[in-house]
Amino acid sequence: MLDAGNDFRAMGSRGGETLEIVGVSVGNTNTKFGLFRGHELRESGALPSDGTEALCRAIVGLADRLDSSGAGQAIVVASVNATASRPLMAALGGATEKPIYQVGPDLPVPLHGRLDHEAMTGHDRALNALAAFEIMKQAVVVVDAGTAITVDFIDGEGVFHGGAIAPGVTTALKALHSATDALPEVPFVRPDPHPFGANTQQAMLNGVFYGARGLVRALVERYAEAYSGFPLVVATGGDAEMLFGDDELVDRVIPDLTLLGIVIACERSLHGADE
Numbered sequence: 655m656l657d658a659g660n661d662f663r664a665m666g667s668r669g670g671e672t673l674e675i676v677g678v679s680v681g682n683t684n685t686k687f688g689l690f691r692g693h694e695l696r697e698s699g700a701l702p703s704d705g706t707e708a709l710c711r712a713i714v715g716l717a718d719r720l721d722s723s724g725a726g727q728a729i730v731v732a733s734v735n736a737t738a739s740r741p742l743m744a745a746l747g748g749a750t751e752k753p754i755y756q757v758g759p760d761l762p763v764p765l766h767g768r769l770d771h772e773a774m775t776g777h778d779r780a781l782n783a784l785a786a787f788e789i790m791k792q793a794v795v796v797v798d799a800g801t802a803i804t805v806d807f808i809d810g811e812g813v814f815h816g817g818a819i820a821p822g823v824t825t826a827l828k829a830l831h832s833a834t835d836a837l838p839e840v841p842f843v844r845p846d847p848h849p850f851g852a853n854t855q856q857a858m859l860n861g862v863f864y865g866a867r868g869l870v871r872a873l874v875e876r877y878a879e880a881y882s883g884f885p886l887v888v889a890t891g892g893d894a895e896m897l898f899g900d901d902e903l904v905d906r907v908i909p910d911l912t913l914l915g916i917v918i919a920c921e922r923s924l925h926g927a928d929e
Contacts, residue, residue: 673924676716676752677916679778680733680742682801683824684892685709688913689716695910700892703738710745717752730916732757732777757781757916764922767814779804780814781915786888787812788918789908793885795874796911797898800891801825803866805873809881818873823862823893830858844896866897874903 672692679686680703687709688698697716701709713729720727729752733739739756746754755761763780767773782796783806793810797803799822806817821829824842831839840858851857870887878884889898890911898904908914 673917673921674720674727675917675920676713676720676729677913678713678729678731678742679781679912679916680731680735680739681778682735684800685738685742686910686913687713687716688910689719690913690917691721693914693917695913698910698913703735706738706741706745709742710749713746714750717750720752728753728755728920730755730757730761730920732781732912732916734776734778757919761919761923763915763919765814766812767816769814769816773816775814775816778912779806781912781919782806782890783808783814783915784918785911785915786908789914790886790888790905793881793883795877795885795887797870797887797889797894797904798891798911799823799866799889799893799897803869803891805870807877807881807885810883817877818869820866820869823866823897826862826865827858842893842896863897866893867901867903870898871903 674691676687676689683703684700685703686698686700689696699712701712717729729746731739731743731754743754743756757763757777763777763784765780765784767775769775778798782798786794786796787808794808796806796808801822802825803820803822804817807815809815827840827842830837837858838854840855843859845859845863846856851860874887886905887903888911889904889907890909894907894909899907
């Protein structure tokens with residue numbers, strides 16, 4: 655049942671019962687989805703964003719396992735890829751009676767920002783910022799490593815300041831191949847530990863791997879200088895563990911940060927409706 659245009663707050667909450675939703679984050683390459691009871695992720699998965707039919711089956715399968723005693727049961731979708739999310743929302747609307755809401759039109763992200771007036775921040779970045787500050791409770795940099803690498807700063811009051819957007823490692827490898835005559839198509843894996851790329855593939859992998867890590871370090875140091883204090887650093891996204899799992903700069907890798915942000919946005923919306 656598609657509730658596009660309806661306010662999520664209209665669901666209301668039932669006597670403080672634990673929120674239970676299926677959160678869906680539609681990305682440029684992959685879509686992640688998870689069944690939450692409160693902040694506990696019970697089940698999750700990820701599939702290519704262009705596979706509408708498979709995604710619909712998987713998400714509806716999770717929605718069918720929502721506990722009938724939970725509060726605010728719904729499917730809540732956040733998207734940075736309208737080409738993929740439009741057919742997915744339509745398919746979900748015809749496949750389940752659970753209410754379906756979309757971050758933005760139906761559910762605001764309760765995040766204060768210090769940005770240009772006309773700035774349009776992607777829902778993934780806003781939800782990541784919301785969740786990271788909720789977890790860390792102090793100034794934090796969020797690194798989202800996927801199709802793009804975003805590096806965003808949230809101050810000690812939870813205010814989102816924006817940050818930087820750069821090509822992700824797979825995007826960079828594809829660009830090197832497509833923009834040159836001789837460089838091969840190389841899948842992203844961790845480069846060999848030897849510091850010198852002794853062949854073209856290892857040289858390309860060294861470039862994107864250590865380029866990404868160096869980019870993040872330079873930006874974090876720049877943010878720390880501007881803020882006059884060194885923030886914590888949280889990484890998320892499909893490439894986060896490989897890029898930053900052993901990087902001493904990064905305090906935590908949280909794979910499902912965007913989905914948790916959806917849950918927190920839902921909770922804040924329902925609590926506001928009860929006040």
